[in-house]
Amino acid sequence: MKLLKVEYKLIKKCKKGDIDAFEKLIENHEKRAYNIALKMLKDPNDAMDVSQEAFIKVFKSIKKFNHKSSFSTWLYRIVVNTCIDFIKKNKKNYSLDQSIQTEEGEIKREITDLSITDPKEILDKKLTREFVQSAINKLDEIHKTVIILRDIQEFSYKEISEILDCSLGTVKSRIKRGRDNLKEIIIKQMEQNNDLLV
Amino acid sequence: MKCKDFKEEMSLYIDGMLDKNKKNEFEKHLKECSKCRKEYKEMMKILNHIKKEEEVELPKNYKKELRSKLESEKKTSRKIKFKPFMGLAAGLVVILMSVTLYNNYLNNDKLMQGAKNEEFSYDKAAPENSSITQNENKNESKKRINLTSDDNNMKNINTDRKIIREAYLQIEIKSYDNTLEKINNYITKANGYVENVRSGYDIDYRTKDSEDKLKKANLTLRVPEEKFDDTIKYLDNLGKINTKRVTRNDISNQYFDTKNTIKNLKIQEERLREILKKADKIEDILQIENELRRIRKEIDRYTGTIKNWDRLVSMSTINIELTEVKYLNNEIKSLDKGIWFKAKEGFISTVNLITKGIEGIIIGLITISPLLILIGSLLVIFILIRRYLVNKS
Numbered sequence A: 001m002k003l004l005k006v007e008y009k010l011i012k013k014c015k016k017g018d019i020d021a022f023e024k025l026i027e028n029h030e031k032r033a034y035n036i037a038l039k040m041l042k043d044p045n046d047a048m049d050v051s052q053e054a055f056i057k058v059f060k061s062i063k064k065f066n067h068k069s070s071f072s073t074w075l076y077r078i079v080v081n082t083c084i085d086f087i088k089k090n091k092k093n094y095s096l097d098q099s100i101q102t103e104e105g106e107i108k109r110e111i112t113d114l115s116i117t118d119p120k121e122i123l124d125k126k127l128t129r130e131f132v133q134s135a136i137n138k139l140d141e142i143h144k145t146v147i148i149l150r151d152i153q154e155f156s157y158k159e160i161s162e163i164l165d166c167s168l169g170t171v172k173s174r175i176k177r178g179r180d181n182l183k184e185i186i187i188k189q190m191e192q193n194n195d196l197l198v
Numbered sequence B: 001m002k003c004k005d006f007k008e009e010m011s012l013y014i015d016g017m018l019d020k021n022k023k024n025e026f027e028k029h030l031k032e033c034s035k036c037r038k039e040y041k042e043m044m045k046i047l048n049h050i051k052k053e054e055e056v057e058l059p060k061n062y063k064k065e066l067r068s069k070l071e072s073e074k075k076t077s078r079k080i081k082f083k084p085f086m087g088l089a090a091g092l093v094v095i096l097m098s099v100t101l102y103n104n105y106l107n108n109d110k111l112m113q114g115a116k117n118e119e120f121s122y123d124k125a126a127p128e129n130s131s132i133t134q135n136e137n138k139n140e141s142k143k144r145i146n147l148t149s150d151d152n153n154m155k156n157i158n159t160d161r162k163i164i165r166e167a168y169l170q171i172e173i174k175s176y177d178n179t180l181e182k183i184n185n186y187i188t189k190a191n192g193y194v195e196n197v198r199s200g201y202d203i204d205y206r207t208k209d210s211e212d213k214l215k216k217a218n219l220t221l222r223v224p225e226e227k228f229d230d231t232i233k234y235l236d237n238l239g240k241i242n243t244k245r246v247t248r249n250d251i252s253n254q255y256f257d258t259k260n261t262i263k264n265l266k267i268q269e270e271r272l273r274e275i276l277k278k279a280d281k282i283e284d285i286l287q288i289e290n291e292l293r294r295i296r297k298e299i300d301r302y303t304g305t306i307k308n309w310d311r312l313v314s315m316s317t318i319n320i321e322l323t324e325v326k327y328l329n330n331e332i333k334s335l336d337k338g339i340w341f342k343a344k345e346g347f348i349s350t351v352n353l354i355t356k357g358i359e360g361i362i363i364g365l366i367t368i369s370p371l372l373i374l375i376g377s378l379l380v381i382f383i384l385i386r387r388y389l390v391n392k393s
C-alpha cells in the first residue's frame, strides 16, 4: 500500500511534466521493458529505441492515465503495443526466414554434432536455449507476445489481460495456442535439421 | 478426462489456473495416459528452457539517452502548447495594427484638411470669399443640429462609446486681446486649458496699407467632453464665425480591440512567467525571457495608445483661428426661420439619422468581417492541431 502511495504521488508530479519524478517512477520497469522489447525485436538497438519510444509515449500520455488499471500494466501495454507497431512497420525485415542470424548458426553447429534420428529424443536431450529463442521468434506477433509476457516475464493472466486489453478467456486461449505453436515449430525445426543431416 | 481435454487444459494446469476438481482430473489422466504424459513433459521442458533465460542488463547509456529524449520531448510539447495561442495573439495584433493604421490615415486626412483650411484663410481672407464662407456657415450650423441630436442618441444607446470630439472654428473678432482673455477665463472655469497659442500680425493685404496692425492667432483648447457643446456655443457668440467644423470620431471598436489585445498579451505574459519558473535549461530560459520582453514592449505600446485615447476622449479638442477685423459684419444669421424650414430641417435630420444608423451597421459588419474570418480560421487550425496531438498520443 505504501508503495502504491509513492507511485501515486510520483504520477501526480509526472502529470505536471516532472522528468525527475518520471525517472523514479519507471526505475523498476526499465529493465523489464527493455527485455520485453529485446525478446520481441531481437536487435538490441531496436530494443533500446523502441522501449525508449514507449517510455516517451508514457510520459506524454501520463496526463490521461486514470488509475483504472495499475500503472505497471498500463506501462507494459504501451511497451508491447509500441513493439508490435514497430514489427508491423518493419515487417519485411522480420520475415520468417532469418537465416543470417548468428544464433541459428550456433544451433546448426550444435545440431550437426548430433547423430540421433528420432526428433523427439532430440527434444529430450539437446534442446538449447538458443533453439527455443529462435522458435519464439518464429511465432506470430500475438503468440510471441503472450509467451514473452507469460513464460519469460511471468506476468499473471490478469495482468496480461490488462496489458493486452482483452478478456481473461482470450488470454487463456492465446497462451495455450502460443505454447502449442511453439512446440510445433520446435519439432519442425528439429526434423528439418535432422533431414539436413540425413 | 479425454486426451483432447487434457491437451486443452494443459496450459492452465501448468499455470495453476485450474480449480481443484479439474486439477484432480487432470493429474489422474497424467498418471494414466503415457501419451499425454509425454506431451506434458515435452512442454515443461520447453517452458523450463524459456524460464531459465536471464534478463539482459540495460545498455550503459540507456538512462542517459532516455533523459535527453524526454527533455527534448518536453520542450517540443511545450512549444506546441502555446503555438495556437501565439497565432491567435499574432492575428489580433495584425488586425489591430491595420485598424489603427487605417484610423491614423483617416486622422491624417482630417488634419490635412484642417491645415488646408488654415492656409486658405490665411492667404485669401479676401472679401470675395465671404460668400463662400457664409454658405459654409449655414451648412455647418445645419450639420451641428444633426450632430447634437446624433450625439444625444448615441449616448442613449450606448454610454460605453469612445468618441473623440473635435472642433475647428474660424472666428472674426473685433478686439483680439479682449477676446483672448475672455476665452482664457471661460476655459479655466470649464476645467479646460489652452494647449497651444500661436499668434502674430495678419499680413492680409487689407491691413497692409492701414496703420492699424491686426492680430491673428491659432489656439488649441482642451475642454472636458461634457463642456464641449457649451464651449462651442460660447465661442459662437464671440464674433463672426467664418468656418466651423465639428467632428466626432467614434473609436470604440479600435479602443476595445486594443484593450482586449492588452488583456490577451497579459495572459500570455503570465503564462510565460509560469513556464519560466519551471524552466531549467538556460537555452529555454533565454528564449522565454526574449519572448517576455517582446510582449512587455507590446503591452506598453498599446497601453500608451489607450492612455492617449482616454485623454482625447475625456478632453475634447477645439482649434480656433482668431482673426482680428476692424468691422464686424454679423448680420447674416437667419434668425427667422419659417415653420416649413424648421420642419424640413427636422425631416432631413431624421433621414440623416436613419441613414447614419444603417451606414454604421454596414460599416461595423464590414469592419469586423476579416476579424471573424481570421478568428474562425484560427479556431479551425487550433482544433486540427489539437486533434492531431490527441491522435498522435
Ligand SMILES: [Zn+2]
Pocket: B002, B003, B004, B006, B029, B033, B034, B035, B036, B037
Ligand atoms: Zn491422454
